[in-house]
Amino acid sequence: VKETSGQYRQGGARSALVTGCVLAIRAFAAPASSPTSIFAPLSTPAQSIFDLSIFVLIVTGAIFIVVFSLLAYAVVKFRKRGADTSEPAQVYGSSQVELAWTVIPILIVVVLFLATARVIAGIQNAPRPGNALEVTVIGHQFWWEYRYPSLKVVTANELHLPVGEPAFLTLLSADTDHSFWVPRLGGKTDLIPNHPNSMWMDPRETGLYLGQCAQYCGTQHAKMLLRVYVQSREDFDRWIRDQSQPAFVGVSDGQRIFEGLSCVNCHTVTGTLAKGRFGPDLTHLMSRETIASGAAPNTRENLRRWMRDPGVIKPGSKMPAMGLTDLELDALTAYLETLR
Amino acid sequence: MSTNSVAWPIPDAAPRPLVEQLHGWVTTVDHKRLGILYIVYALLFLVIGGVEATIMRIQLMRPQNDFVSPQVFNRMFTMHGTTMIFFVAMPLVFGFGNYLVPLMIGARDMAFPRLNAFSFWMTAFGGLLLYFSFIGGDGLYGAGNAPDVGWFAYAPLTSQTFSRGHSTDFWILSLLVSGFGSVGTAINIIATILSMRCPGMTLGRMPLLAWLNLTMAGLVILAVSPLTAAQAMLLIDRYLGAHFFDTQAGGSAVIWMHFFWIFGHPEVYVLVIPAFAFASEIIPVFSRKPIFGYPVMVAATLCIGFIGMSVWAHHMFTVGMSAGANTFFVLSTMAIAVPTGIKIFNWLATMWGGQIHFKTPMLFCAGFLFQFLIAGLTGIMLSVAPFNWQLGSSYFVVAHFHYVIVGGILFTTFGAFYYWFPKMSGRMYNEALGKLHFWLFFIGFHLTFDFMHIPGILGMPRRIYTYEPGRGWELWNVIVTIGAFFQAAGILIFVANLVWSYFKGSLAGSDPWDAWTLEWSTTSPPPSYNFAKLPEVKSRRPLWDLKHPEDPDWRYE
Numbered sequence: 001v002k003e004t005s006g007q008y009r010q011g012g013a014r015s016a017l018v019t020g021c022v023l024a025i026r027a028f029a030a031p032a033s034s035p036t037s038i039f040a041p042l043s044t045p046a047q048s049i050f051d052l053s054i055f056v057l058i059v060t061g062a063i064f065i066v067v068f069s070l071l072a073y074a075v076v077k078f079r080k081r082g083a084d085t086s087e088p089a090q091v092y093g094s095s096q097v098e099l100a101w102t103v104i105p106i107l108i109v110v111v112l113f114l115a116t117a118r119v120i121a122g123i124q125n126a127p128r129p130g131n132a133l134e135v136t137v138i139g140h141q142f143w144w145e146y147r148y149p150s151l152k153v154v155t156a157n158e159l160h161l162p163v164g165e166p167a168f169l170t171l172l173s174a175d176t177d178h179s180f181w182v183p184r185l186g187g188k189t190d191l192i193p194n195h196p197n198s199m200w201m202d203p204r205e206t207g208l209y210l211g212q213c214a215q216y217c218g219t220q221h222a223k224m225l226l227r228v229y230v231q232s233r234e235d236f237d238r239w240i241r242d243q244s245q246p247a248f249v250g251v252s253d254g255q256r257i258f259e260g261l262s263c264v265n266c267h268t269v270t271g272t273l274a275k276g277r278f279g280p281d282l283t284h285l286m287s288r289e290t291i292a293s294g295a296a297p298n299t300r301e302n303l304r305r306w307m308r309d310p311g312v313i314k315p316g317s318k319m320p321a322m323g324l325t326d327l328e329l330d331a332l333t334a335y336l337e338t339l340r
Numbered sequence: 341m342s343t344n345s346v347a348w349p350i351p352d353a354a355p356r357p358l359v360e361q362l363h364g365w366v367t368t369v370d371h372k373r374l375g376i377l378y379i380v381y382a383l384l385f386l387v388i389g390g391v392e393a394t395i396m397r398i399q400l401m402r403p404q405n406d407f408v409s410p411q412v413f414n415r416m417f418t419m420h421g422t423t424m425i426f427f428v429a430m431p432l433v434f435g436f437g438n439y440l441v442p443l444m445i446g447a448r449d450m451a452f453p454r455l456n457a458f459s460f461w462m463t464a465f466g467g468l469l470l471y472f473s474f475i476g477g478d479g480l481y482g483a484g485n486a487p488d489v490g491w492f493a494y495a496p497l498t499s500q501t502f503s504r505g506h507s508t509d510f511w512i513l514s515l516l517v518s519g520f521g522s523v524g525t526a527i528n529i530i531a532t533i534l535s536m537r538c539p540g541m542t543l544g545r546m547p548l549l550a551w552l553n554l555t556m557a558g559l560v561i562l563a564v565s566p567l568t569a570a571q572a573m574l575l576i577d578r579y580l581g582a583h584f585f586d587t588q589a590g591g592s593a594v595i596w597m598h599f600f601w602i603f604g605h606p607e608v609y610v611l612v613i614p615a616f617a618f619a620s621e622i623i624p625v626f627s628r629k630p631i632f633g634y635p636v637m638v639a640a641t642l643c644i645g646f647i648g649m650s651v652w653a654h655h656m657f658t659v660g661m662s663a664g665a666n667t668f669f670v671l672s673t674m675a676i677a678v679p680t681g682i683k684i685f686n687w688l689a690t691m692w693g694g695q696i697h698f699k700t701p702m703l704f705c706a707g708f709l710f711q712f713l714i715a716g717l718t719g720i721m722l723s724v725a726p727f728n729w730q731l732g733s734s735y736f737v738v739a740h741f742h743y744v745i746v747g748g749i750l751f752t753t754f755g756a757f758y759y760w761f762p763k764m765s766g767r768m769y770n771e772a773l774g775k776l777h778f779w780l781f782f783i784g785f786h787l788t789f790d791f792m793h794i795p796g797i798l799g800m801p802r803r804i805y806t807y808e809p810g811r812g813w814e815l816w817n818v819i820v821t822i823g824a825f826f827q828a829a830g831i832l833i834f835v836a837n838l839v840w841s842y843f844k845g846s847l848a849g850s851d852p853w854d855a856w857t858l859e860w861s862t863t864s865p866p867p868s869y870n871f872a873k874l875p876e877v878k879s880r881r882p883l884w885d886l887k888h889p890e891d892p893d894w895r896y897e
Contacts, residue, residue, distance in 0.1 A: 034812030036799025038730040049726040060717040074691040093633035101685040109674045124663040183799040187729020193587035197660035214733045214801040222804035
C-alpha cells in the first residue's frame with residue numbers, strides 16, 4: 001500500500017510539474033494571444049514604456065533571484081535536524097553587512113530612478129508638432145464622445161486615427177471619472193471632470209485597437225469599451241469626408257417617431273431637429289461597427305433589441321426603455337439604418 | 341488570614357452564568373479581553389469579506405457570466421475592500437497591539453483602559469453601520485442598498501447626483517465613527533509605550549514589536565485624521581450644499597484623491613508594520629537567535645514611517661499630474677524600497693546560522709518572506725510611473741496589493757495567531773491542522789494571486805463585473821477562482837483548529853516556545869493584572885538572561 005501511494009504521489013508530482021510548465025509557457029506566450037497586451041506596443045509612447053518595463057523587469061528579476069536563493073538556502077541549510085537542542089551561536093548584528101545592504105539598494109534605486117525620470121519627461125514633455133491631429137475625447141456614463149474640432153467632425157465610441165501621425169487627445173469628462181486605456185497604443189490617462197488632461201499617440205500600423213475604460217465610473221464601467229481604428233491617410237480622409245456630410249433627410253415614419261419622442265433630447269442627427277448632446281451623435285450611426293460603446297455588433301436585430309430595452313444589453317445604461325410597440329420599433333430601426 | 345488563602349483563591353468556584361460572563365465581556369476595560377474582542381470581531385468580518393470575494397470570483401470565472409448583476413458586483417467589491425481594510429485588518433492590528441504591547445513591556449494594562457473600551461466599541465459600531473446599509477441604504481429613493489462607489493470612493497461618484505439613497509452615507513458614517521476608534525487606540529498605544537514600561541526597559545531594550553506598534557500608532561494619527569476630515573467634507577457636500585468635491589459646481593475630484601491617498605498609502609504601512617512586528621518576534625524565536633541588527637531594524641521602521649507619509653500620489657500617476665510631480669513621487673516611492681530591503685535582509689540574517697524550527701508560526705513567516713519579496717518587486721515596477729500608466733488600475737495592481745495584504749500581512753497574522761494562541765487561551769493548537777491550513781492557504785494564495793498578474797498585463801482593468809471573450813483572459817480567471825476555493829478551505833481549517841483547540845487542546849504552560857520576551861514569563865492565559873510583581877529587565881531578551889545566567893544578553897548590548 002505504501003509503495004502504491006508513493007507511486008501515486010510521484011505521478012501526482014509529475015503531472016503537477018507538467019501542468020506547471022504548460023501554464024508557465026502559456027503565461028509567457030500570453031502577450032501574443034491577446035489584442036490588449038501591454039507587451040505588444042505599436043506607438044512611440046507605448047514602445048518607450050515597453051523598453052523601460054523590460055529594463056525594470058530585468059533588474060527586479062535579478063534581485064528576486066539573489067534574495068530568493070538566499071532565502072531558499074537558509075530554509076534548507078539551517079532547518080533544525082535531529083534532536084540537537086543546543087542553541088546556535090548568538091549573533092547580534094554587523095555594521096559592515098548592514099552598510100553593504102543599505103548602499104547597494106540605494107545605488108539600484110538611483111539607476112532605476114534616472115531611467116524612469118527620462119521616460120516620464122520624454123512622454124509628458126514631448127513637443128506637439130504643428131500638424132498634429134487634435135481630438136477631444138469626452139467620457140460619459142458609459143460611452144465615449146470624440147470631437148475633431150479642426151475637422152468639424154463629431155462621432156461616438158469608435159475613434160479613427162491616421163497611421164504614423166501623432167494625435168493629441170484632450171481628455172474631458174461629462175460626469176464621473178473615466179480612464180482612456182488602449183494598451184498597445186499607450187498607457188492610460190484619466191478623464192476627470194473639471195480637470196482637462198491630455199495624451200498623445202502615433203500608431204505605427206493600421207488596424208483595430210481595443211481597450212476599455214480603466215477607472216471605475218459607475219454601474220456599466222465594464223461595458224465602456226474602446227475601439228480605435230487606425231487607417232491609412234487616404235482612408236482616414238475619406239472617413240472624415242463621409243462624417244462631415246449631413247444626415248440623409250427623407251420622410252419616414254421612423255424619423256417622425258424619433259423626432260416626436262424624447263430621443264431628440266439626448267441624440268443629435270445633423271441637419272434634423274435632433275440636437276441633444278447627452279447621448280451619442282447618431283448622424284452616421286451606420287458607419288460604426290458596434291453600438292452601446294462596443295457592447296454589441298451594429299446589426300438590425302441588436303439595434304431593435306437595444307431600443308426595446310437597453311438594459312438587456314447594458315443593465316444600468318442611462319438610456320431609458322421607451323416602451324415602444326413592435327411597429328414603432330420596426331419604423332425606428334428602419335430610420336436608423338438610413339443614417340449612413 | 342493565612343498566606344495560603346491568598347495563593348489559592350478557590351480554583352473550583354462554580355462557573356458564573358453565561359449572561360454574567362457576556363456582561364463581563366461587554367463592560368470590560370482589560371486590554372487582553374479588548375484585544376480578543378478586536379480579534380474575534382475581525383475574524384467574523386474576515387469571513388464576510390471572504391464570501392464577498394468569492395461571489396466576485398464566481399462571477400468572473402468566465403466571460404459574460406451572469407451569476408450576479410453589475411449592481412450587486414459593484415457593491416461586492418466596495419464592501420469587500422472597505423470591510424477587509426477597516427473591519428478586518430485594522431481590528432487585527434489593534435487587537436494584537438492591545439493584547440501584546442502591555443504584556444511585552446511589562447505593564448499591567450494600557451495607559452487609558454476606558455478610552456480603550458470606547459475605541460473598540462466605536463470600531464465595532466462602525467462595522468455595524470456599514471452592514472446596516474444592506475437594510476437602510478436605499479432610503480426613500482429605492483436606489484440600491486449597500487455602497488457601490490468603490491473602497492476609495494472617488495468623487496464625483498459619491499455626490500448626490502450620482503449616488504442617491506443613503507448607501508454612500510452609511511459608508512461615510514461607518515468610516516467616520518471607526519476612525520475615531522482608530523485614533524483613540526493609537527493615542528493609547530503611544531501613551532502606553534512611552535509611559536508604562538517596566539523598570540529597566542529603556543526604549544533601546546523594548547521588543548521590536550513595541551517599536552513597530554509605536555510607529556504604527558503615530559502613522560494612524562497622521563493618516564486617519566485627513567480621512568476623517570474628508571468624510572466630514574463629503575457629508576457637508578451631500579447635505580449642506582458645499583462643493584468641495586462637487587465638480588458640477590466647480591469642486592475638485594482630484595482633491596478627494598489627495599485626501600484619500602494621504603490616508604490610503606500610510607494605511608498600507610499602518611497594516612504592514614505590525615506584520616513586520618510579528619515576523620520580528622517569531623523569526624528569532626524559531627531560529628533560536630536574537631534579531632539581527634536591532635538598532636538598524638528600529639531605524640528602518642522609523643524611516644519607512646517617515647518616507648511613507650510622502651509617497652501617496654503614486655496612486656495617482658494616471659490622473660494627469662505634471663512630469664515634475666510624477667518624478668518626485670517616483671523617487672519617494674522607490675526610496676522606501678531601501679529600508680524595506682534592509683528589513684528583509686535582517687530577517688534572513690536572523691535565520692542564517694540558526695536552528696530553524698518549522699512550526700506553523702514559522703512556516704507562515706517563511707511564506708511571508710517569500711511573498712513579501714515578490715510584492716516589493718512588483719511594487720518597484722508600479723513605482724516606475726510610465727510602467728504604472730500601463731499597469732495601474734488593472735488586475736496587476738489588484739494582484740500586487742493582495743500580495744502585500746494577504747501574502748504579507750495576513751500570512752504573518754496567521755503566524756501570530758498560532759504563536760500567541762497558547763498565551764491567549766492557555767492551550768496548544770493542533771500542529772497537524774495548522775500545517776494543513778498553511779499548505780492549503782499557500783497553494784490557494786499562489787493559484788489566485790500569481791496568476792492574477794497576467795490578465796492585468798493583458799489589459800484587464802479592475803472593477804469590471806464582466807468581460808468580453810477573446811481577450812486572452814479566460815484561462816487565468818478560471819485559475820484565480822479555483823485558488824479562491826483553496827483559500828476558503830484553509831480558512832475553514834483555521835477556524836476549526838482555533839475552536840477545537842480552545843476546548844480540547846493540550847495545556848500550553850506559560851512558555852511553550854522557549855521564548856524570550858516578557859509575555860512568556862506570566863501564566864497562560866495571563867491573570868487580569870498580568871504580572872504579580874512588575875518584572876525588571878536588563879536586556880532585550882529578559883527571559884534569555886533568566887534561562888542562561890552564565891551568558892546573559894546584557895553583556896553584549
